Amino acid sequence: MIDAIILAAGQGTRMKSNKAKVLHQIGGKSLLQHVVDAINPLSTSINIVIGNEAELVKNSINNHSINWVVQKKQLGTGHAVQQVKTGINNKSTCIILYGDVPLISTNTIKLLIDQSHLTGFSILSVTLDDPSGYGRIVRDKNKRVQAIIEHKDADDDKQKINEINTGIMAIRGSLLKKYISQLEPNNKQGELYLTDIVEIAVSDNVTISSLVCDNVSEVMGINNKNQLAEAERIYQQKQANDLMSMGLTIKDPSRFDCRGNLIFGKDCSVDVNVVFEGENELGENVLIAPNCIIKNAKIGNHAEINANSIIENSIIGSHTTVGPFARIRPETEVGNHARIGNFVEVKKSTIGDKSKVPHLSYVGDSSIGQDVNISAGVITCNYDGANKNQTIIEDGAFIGSDTQLIAPITVGKNATIGAGSTITQDAPSDKLTLSRKKQKTIDHWQRKKK
Ligand code: UD1
Numbered sequence: 001m002i003d004a005i006i007l008a009a010g011q012g013t014r015m016k017s018n019k020a021k022v023l024h025q026i027g028g029k030s031l032l033q034h035v036v037d038a039i040n041p042l043s044t045s046i047n048i049v050i051g052n053e054a055e056l057v058k059n060s061i062n063n064h065s066i067n068w069v070v071q072k073k074q075l076g077t078g079h080a081v082q083q084v085k086t087g088i089n090n091k092s093t094c095i096i097l098y099g100d101v102p103l104i105s106t107n108t109i110k111l112l113i114d115q116s117h118l119t120g121f122s123i124l125s126v127t128l129d130d131p132s133g134y135g136r137i138v139r140d141k142n143k144r145v146q147a148i149i150e151h152k153d154a155d156d157d158k159q160k161i162n163e164i165n166t167g168i169m170a171i172r173g174s175l176l177k178k179y180i181s182q183l184e185p186n187n188k189q190g191e192l193y194l195t196d197i198v199e200i201a202v203s204d205n206v207t208i209s210s211l212v213c214d215n216v217s218e219v220m221g222i223n224n225k226n227q228l229a230e231a232e233r234i235y236q237q238k239q240a241n242d243l244m245s246m247g248l249t250i251k252d253p254s255r256f257d258c259r260g261n262l263i264f265g266k267d268c269s270v271d272v273n274v275v276f277e278g279e280n281e282l283g284e285n286v287l288i289a290p291n292c293i294i295k296n297a298k299i300g301n302h303a304e305i306n307a308n309s310i311i312e313n314s315i316i317g318s319h320t321t322v323g324p325f326a327r328i329r330p331e332t333e334v335g336n337h338a339r340i341g342n343f344v345e346v347k348k349s350t351i352g353d354k355s356k357v358p359h360l361s362y363v364g365d366s367s368i369g370q371d372v373n374i375s376a377g378v379i380t381c382n383y384d385g386a387n388k389n390q391t392i393i394e395d396g397a398f399i400g401s402d403t404q405l406i407a408p409i410t411v412g413k414n415a416t417i418g419a420g421s422t423i424t425q426d427a428p429s430d431k432l433t434l435s436r437k438k439q440k441t442i443d444h445w446q447r448k449k450k
């Protein structure tokens with residue numbers, strides 16, 4: 001049995017934010033959710049200690065079987081663990097994690113848990129060039145762990161130690177319960193330090209085993225916005241590496257952002273400064289040009305998304321091209337071999353196979369058939385000030401440039417609309433419909449002069 005305890009009650013003053021620290025995000029996911037996801041595959045129960053912004057923190061987590069524990073006053077990490085009364089079982093291994101150490105991997109936690117079975121108590125440490133701020137691991141001449149001394153409480157000699165406490169530990173439930181009840185606040189901060197249980201365990205003849213983590217970034221704590229940005233880059237670089245090894249071409253992994261999950265087929269290529277958000281799926285041979293934002297989209301085989309396009313909650317068919325500078329808003333479905341060109345906005349519409357909207361148009365609340373041509377500057381006037389109305393354009397229709405279609409309206413199959421028309425009534429199939437005044441020329445007219 002593995003009982004996880006995640007400490008997440010602190011405000012995180014150094015973030016200088018109204019938001020609780022653990023709600024800040026890396027890769028579009030909160031720090032705390034990262035920790036939950038790392039421990040979830042290993043644990044039998046997850047206890048999370050919350051305090052600041054407790055309700056918001058609770059609601060942010062996507063996992064329903066969490067035992068939430070409220071720590072009203074933040075009197076230290078030891079005090080936080082003391083609040084978890086029912087969540088600690090004598091026979092289980094307790095794994096303690098910090099909500100502000102988000103990049104910890106499931107694998108490292110597993111190694112620590114396995115090691116803790118040897119003596120009942122294991123800590124995860126790391127060696128840093130600059131250990132300032134962290135608790136130091138104090139060992140005796142035989143290298144056995146004796147205590148953890150917080151930076152603020154360490155004398156000059158102890159401050160030179162560069163093996164530090166990551167905060168992550170694995171300990172048998174019965175031992176944890178016994179030692180946290182013995183904590184006392186005799187330190188510079190007047191807090192109950194969880195780390196003091198190390199010294200207490202040693203005096204109880206328990207040998208503390210330690211696992212030295214070789215990946216420093218996994219155990220970095222996020223205390224300010226600088227570290228948040230640093231962790232974001234580390235996370236994105238790792239994701240890019242994983243995706244590239246699965247076959248995705250990424251032009252520059254240092255300019256790649258995926259805030260969610262990305263599934264892709266063979267020979268897809270992603271150019272610089274593309275941001276993926278949410279759940280995205282690319283078919284085979286999809287090209288994404290620079291500066292696109294792709295959010296919750298499904299994009300078919302051989303599709304090309306040209307530069308500076310935004311696609312959100314939509315489906316793009318195969319062999320279809322989008323952009324440059326196109327905006328595909330939610331609930332849009334574009335068929336196969338279709339084309340959405342530059343400066344085109346599409347919202348909540350379906351566009352059939354082989355249809356084209358190549359330039360400067362707005363298509364909203366519309367259903368467009370196959371082989372339709374929408375010329376430059378066409379606008380579906382879907383909003384009458386109160387309601388959104390539908391435009392239906394049937395297969396093979398041709399809408400001339402600079403036309404306004406006042407919805408609700410239907411343009412019939414193979415109908416043609418003359419350029420510059422304002423169409424207010426349904427246009428019949430197979431005919432030319434236009435609304436244009438006859439052109440006239442005025443003789444003897446003089447342009448005003450300054
Ligand atoms: C802690 C460790 C230090 C370690 C460092 C690693 C202690 C005493 N010190 O220091 O040895 O090197 O982490 O990052 O444990 N929290 C609560 N309730 C509280 C206090 C803290 O839930 O009353 C939570 C915080 O929200 C945070 C975590 O515990 O997620 C760590 O607290 P923090 O104040 O950041 O501890 P550090 O000073 O970083």
Ligand code: CA
Binds near residue numbers: 100221222223
């Ligand atoms: Ca910290």
